[in-house]
Amino acid sequence: MLDRFNPCEGRVTVPTREINEGIMDNYAYAAPSSVAETVALLADHASAGRQTQILAGGTDVLVQMRAPGHTPRTIVDIKALAETNRFEISAAGIYIGSAVPSAVINENAQLQEILPGLLEAADLIGSTQIQGRATICGNLCNASPAGDSIPAMIAAGAVCEIATHSGSRDLPVEEFVVGVGRNALAAGEFLLGLKLPMPASNTKDAYLRFTPRTEMDIAVAGVGVSLTVEGKQCVNARVAIGAVAPTARLVPAAAQALIGTELDAQALQMAGEACKAAASPISDKRGTVEYRKKVVAVLCRRAVAIAQQRVQGG
Numbered sequence: 001m002l003d004r005f006n007p008c009e010g011r012v013t014v015p016t017r018e019i020n021e022g023i024m025d026n027y028a029y030a031a032p033s034s035v036a037e038t039v040a041l042l043a044d045h046a047s048a049g050r051q052t053q054i055l056a057g058g059t060d061v062l063v064q065m066r067a068p069g070h071t072p073r074t075i076v077d078i079k080a081l082a083e084t085n086r087f088e089i090s091a092a093g094i095y096i097g098s099a100v101p102s103a104v105i106n107e108n109a110q111l112q113e114i115l116p117g118l119l120e121a122a123d124l125i126g127s128t129q130i131q132g133r134a135t136i137c138g139n140l141c142n143a144s145p146a147g148d149s150i151p152a153m154i155a156a157g158a159v160c161e162i163a164t165h166s167g168s169r170d171l172p173v174e175e176f177v178v179g180v181g182r183n184a185l186a187a188g189e190f191l192l193g194l195k196l197p198m199p200a201s202n203t204k205d206a207y208l209r210f211t212p213r214t215e216m217d218i219a220v221a222g223v224g225v226s227l228t229v230e231g232k233q234c235v236n237a238r239v240a241i242g243a244v245a246p247t248a249r250l251v252p253a254a255a256q257a258l259i260g261t262e263l264d265a266q267a268l269q270m271a272g273e274a275c276k277a278a279a280s281p282i283s284d285k286r287g288t289v290e291y292r293k294k295v296v297a298v299l300c301r302r303a304v305a306i307a308q309q310r311v312q313g314g
């Protein structure tokens, strides 16, 4: 068991055995009550050479804790912080704090109307039970290539607000994941939440993924799309792909293929081909490189058509 390590007053440190004999042995638990306390705790642990791991919904963390090689550390629960529970929708934009469970955003009628694509991605994560705990920020921080919400966040233009020792910094979601299981957070930092621009009424998004099973599976490929349409013409677009490269990727060439067109078959075909060209997938039991590339192009065309229908179909 780790020594009780208590650099921050008010922090709760629970020796593992008091929580769950066996599984959590050698782990410590902290639930700071402010952002400053959390950042100080992370920094103190880092300088003392002790590992930490943020706990949001825990739907990845709890699985990881049972995996071989998961070494003793302090689990830092961020659910008690006012900032991470912030969930606001206003004309100025949308804020989704990093402790807000997916179920809360999925059931918000206003968000269903303005960001249907982001919610269809969030709604694919696990089951109703998983969504009661899981956060989309946890999905992002976990940095799985197949994380469903990530391409949808990128398409919607989401920006990460990161708590740092000197305050906070912003980073676009497309720059946040830097490799498989790796994100851009420095030691002592954690994700406070996501800022999203308020979409205009003629801007709509969509997310589609392909899985071998209909439920509870990992994406073979995924595509997030956001379109702005004036009359019949597409005047702005963002397209992002997931599960077909080490990280989700923004595909500017796909957006360029759509902008200025009436989203005809040729434009959709070119956008799909751009996604295919931007993909660098692996072959595994879920699909070969060739298969994933083909699927990502198909998903792009279909997601564009859905977003278009959402704008034009009223």
Ligand SMILES: Cc1cc2nc3c(=O)[nH]c(=O)nc-3n(C[C@H](O)[C@H](O)[C@H](O)COP(=O)(O)OP(=O)(O)OC[C@H]3O[C@@H](n4cnc5c(N)ncnc54)[C@H](O)[C@@H]3O)c2cc1C
Pocket: 053, 054, 055, 056, 057, 058, 059, 060, 061, 062, 063, 078, 098, 124, 125, 126, 127, 130, 133, 134, 135, 136, 137, 138, 139, 140, 141, 142, 146, 147, 148, 149, 185, 189, 190, 191, 192, 216, 217, 218
């Ligand atoms: C049965 C099941 C089905 C699933 N299905 C899917 C699926 O279909 N699609 C999919 O994409 N995922 C799926 N997942 C994975 C998981 O549920 C999601 O990744 C979920 O969104 C993680 O959110 P969380 O709040 O539980 O994260 P946690 O488990 O709390 O954290 C995940 C990781 O991110 C870090 N982290 C969390 N929050 C922060 C923060 N604010 N700052 C810094 N680091 C942070 C943690 O330290 C950890 O490394 C599934 C999981 C299970 C158990």
